[in-house]
Amino acid sequence: SPNEDLSKYPRDINRDENLLVLEGVDYLFYPTPEEIYPGHFQTYVVQERISTILEGEFRPTHFRGVTTVVAILFNIVLPDRSYFGRKDAQQCAVLNRMVQDLRFPLEMKVCPIVREKDGLAMSSRNVYLDHVERGEALVLSRSLNYINESIEAGERDAEAICQAARKMFIDVRSASLDYLTIVAFDDFEPVEKLESGKEYFALVACRIGKTRLIDNLLVKV
Structure with a gap:
């Protein structure tokens, strides 16, 4: 690119x-x-x-x-x-x-995604993170876990879930969020309401310092 x-x-x-x-x-x-x-x-x-x-x-x-x-x-x-x-x-x-x-x-x-013990998705780009950034990068997996927990708790408003999850990045010094969203499993179309029995992807892309990381979670409603 x-x-x-x-x-x-x-x-x-x-x-x-x-x-x-x-x-x-x-x-x-x-x-x-x-x-x-x-x-x-x-x-x-x-x-x-x-x-x-x-x-x-x-x-x-x-x-x-x-x-x-x-x-x-x-x-x-x-x-x-x-x-x-x-x-x-x-x-x-x-x-x-x-x-x-x-x-x-x-x-x-x-x-399947392979993760470190603390939840960070394994990536060749992780070698670029310094010690502090390595810890701050965990905000990606934490935000996805929050989305999953919100859905399990019964929340079905996709944008409301994402808005709350995006707030987790505000206080992370090195984080610059590109996007955090929930999309349909098959065609990646954005969704407003989550429907029971369907699968979705929660997706996040964020720069931690100079390193751009992506992560996702397959969620079932």
């Missing part, structure tokens, strides 16, 4: 290789950018709607890059199954729509 320096994104290929060995992985495909985007690359895959809201508003062209590179990888590897983490819930929805619309012959698996 504009104003994002991909070269500064945390990468540790040796650590990744060691983790894959421990899991019994047989092959690692680790192409260079030049192998994926040879010559004068000019063709992109664009998902039209889900990719334009929330993360799409704050990170223009981000999902275009995601769908394009994943489509390329699918065509190269020809997998039977692909696995993605639910922490990037909107990304999973965008890719699932792409897989369905473009008839990729594979099964897409979404893996």
Whole structure:
């Protein structure tokens, strides 16, 4: 996306290789950018709607890059199954729509969020947080837990729940909230009233210092 320096994104290929060995992985495909985007690359895959809201508003062209590179990888590897983490819930929805619309012959698996013992969602970006910011970053998971508790207590007004949860960020020194909202599970449309028997995503994106973090919680009413 504009104003994002991909070269500064945390990468540790040796650590990744060691983790894959421990899991019994047989092959690692680790192409260079030049192998994926040879010559004068000019063709992109664009998902039209889900990719334009929330993360799409704050990170223009981000999902275009995601769908394009994943489509390329699918065509190269020809997998039977692909696995993605639910922490990037909107990304999973965008890719699932792409897989369905473009008839990729594979099964897409979404893996649960993995959290630290104190509730912080695991992310490669967490290494950028200093000691104080690391503690303040817990406001993301606390706000999601508050939303879940409010729903369990019987509250059904989505915006009222979110307004109360947003107040939790006011006194966090390093926090700058991008959004905190509740959306429909399947199409990420905003909702006003929560209906019994349905599933929703509570989503939050926030900068803690200079580090932008996202988190979410799948809630069932």
